[in-house]
Every structure is written in structure tokens, then in C-alpha cells.
Amino acid sequence: MSSGVRSPTRDGSLLRPASPMREKDRLSKAVRQQRIMAQLAAAPTLRATELAVALSVSGETIRRDLLELHEQGLINRTYGGASRPFAFEAARSDRRRVMVAEREAIASAISARILPKEVLMLGGGATTYHVARFLAARNKDITVITHDFASASALGTNPTIRVLFCAGRLHPGEGYLLGAQTIASINGYEANRAIVGATGISARGIYDADEEAGAVYNAMIERAAEAIVVADHSKFDQLAVSVCARWNEVDRLVTDKQPSGTLAAALRKAGTDVIVAGVSDIGE
Numbered sequence: 001m002s003s004g005v006r007s008p009t010r011d012g013s014l015l016r017p018a019s020p021m022r023e024k025d026r027l028s029k030a031v032r033q034q035r036i037m038a039q040l041a042a043a044p045t046l047r048a049t050e051l052a053v054a055l056s057v058s059g060e061t062i063r064r065d066l067l068e069l070h071e072q073g074l075i076n077r078t079y080g081g082a083s084r085p086f087a088f089e090a091a092r093s094d095r096r097r098v099m100v101a102e103r104e105a106i107a108s109a110i111s112a113r114i115l116p117k118e119v120l121m122l123g124g125g126a127t128t129y130h131v132a133r134f135l136a137a138r139n140k141d142i143t144v145i146t147h148d149f150a151s152a153s154a155l156g157t158n159p160t161i162r163v164l165f166c167a168g169r170l171h172p173g174e175g176y177l178l179g180a181q182t183i184a185s186i187n188g189y190e191a192n193r194a195i196v197g198a199t200g201i202s203a204r205g206i207y208d209a210d211e212e213a214g215a216v217y218n219a220m221i222e223r224a225a226e227a228i229v230v231a232d233h234s235k236f237d238q239l240a241v242s243v244c245a246r247w248n249e250v251d252r253l254v255t256d257k258q259p260s261g262t263l264a265a266a267l268r269k270a271g272t273d274v275i276v277a278g279v280s281d282i283g284e
Helices: 020-025 029-042 048-055 059-071 100-113 126-138 149-155 180-187 211-223 261-270
Strands: 045-047 076-078 081-083 119-122 143-146 162-165 169-171 176-178 191-196 200-202 205-208 224-230 242-245 252-255 273-276
Touching (some): 029 048, 029 059, 045 048, 059 081, 100 126, 100 224, 100 252, 119 126, 126 149, 143 149, 149 162, 176 211, 180 211, 191 211, 211 224
Parallel strands (some): 143 162, 224 252, 252 273
Antiparallel strands (some): 169 176, 205 242
């Protein structure tokens, strides 16, 4: 039968031959995979069946796309679909060299809100290290409880700041202490504010790539009258293995860019105040 002849169906009607334009209009693999990544930026999980319908391809095609993206480390395969990959922390020495201006702006905003005689708990990390630097340069007559060697050293340059250092087991790559002894030390104190960073933040809360570090930050949040999370916009919509806290446990998020989408909605629902620190606000 020639390609121009149409075959009758059971009811006597004729099937139309496939249009050459339909084949031309199909998305290339690269475009499909870009759209899958864009969809995951808007939603933490996706179902393969829904993707197949949205992209007008077969389930087998979508499964191949998801497998390739998974092998590239861009997504996590799940039963029936995909999710965003969990965030893993780069070495602390590497993290200190990126987003410096944004982190300094965040640190400046924190410093401006700290009053004399306050007691702070300060978690470890690249952003909180900048907070320690700005506290040492601009604040006086405060007490800071920390488990982070770099932050303690920075704070120690200001003789009016009393530094209390927690006990615990050293994390050699990060330069802070963690474990049961660290949490026990934290539980022996009360503070006006806890200031902690995060590997990632999402609509569900704040995350850390190390579950023991996450437990330390959670303990700080529980022992303080006010919980503050410091995180630049690169942490938005990033997941990690350990949930440190939900947004209803966090009073303020200090960041460098206004959150949007589901993250912004979750912050509003929880009543978490958002402070956006601009680089121009660092000042002297």
C-alpha cells in the first residue's frame, strides 16, 4: 500500500496519515531535559507520567531522560519520577571564596540588630563566619556561644566580647565541634538569639548536609528566644539530608534576595520575617 492511501477503521472512517510537521515539532532531547530541570526548579518532585503528558512523549522516552539526568547528578530518580538532588557542601575553604559580598551584606544586617549585653548562639559555617567578623568589628559587650573555631578566633579579637566555646568532637574539614557533648553544652545555656546557616532552604524548612551539624543548629534554635537563619539566595530551594528546623521555629531569615514562589508562601504562612540585605548597605 502506498503512503498516500488511508486505511479504513472499524467504523468505516479513514485514518489520517501522520503529519510530517508533528515529527518536526517534537522537542529535542536537550530541550526536553532543560524543561524537566526547569520544572524541578518550580516543584521539588515530579511524576514521570505527568512529564510524559506535558512534553508529549512516551513514558519510555521520559524514563530515558530521567536516567541520563540522574547519571549526570542533576536529579535524583524516585519511584515513578524524579526529585531535586540533595545539596552537598563544598570544602569550607572553597565556600569562603564565593558569594562574599552577599554574605558580608547579611552579616552587616545582623550586626546592626545586636544590642549590648545580648547573649548569642552562633553556628558554624561560611556565612556565620562573616557574621562573627562583623560582630567583632562593630559590636561590644556581648556574649557569644559557639562551636566554631574560626568564628571564636574572629570574635576573640574584640576584648569586649565574651566567647563561650562548646565541648565536642572535631569535624576536621569544617573546623567546628559536634556530637552529643556539643549539644549538651548548648543545652546548658540560654540565649537571646540563635544565628545559624544552612546547606539549603526550601518551603519545608532549613537543611544541612551533615546530620550531626544539623542537630547542633536545632539545639541552638530551641535554646534561644529568637531564631535567625542566614542564607544567601544560592541556598533557595535546595534540599539536604538533615532537616534542622521548620519555618514555624524560625523567627527571621536574613538573605540577599527576596524569596519567591513556594518558599515565599511558606515563609508568609509560618510568620517568618524576611530581611533582605543589600550589598550597598554594608557601609563602614
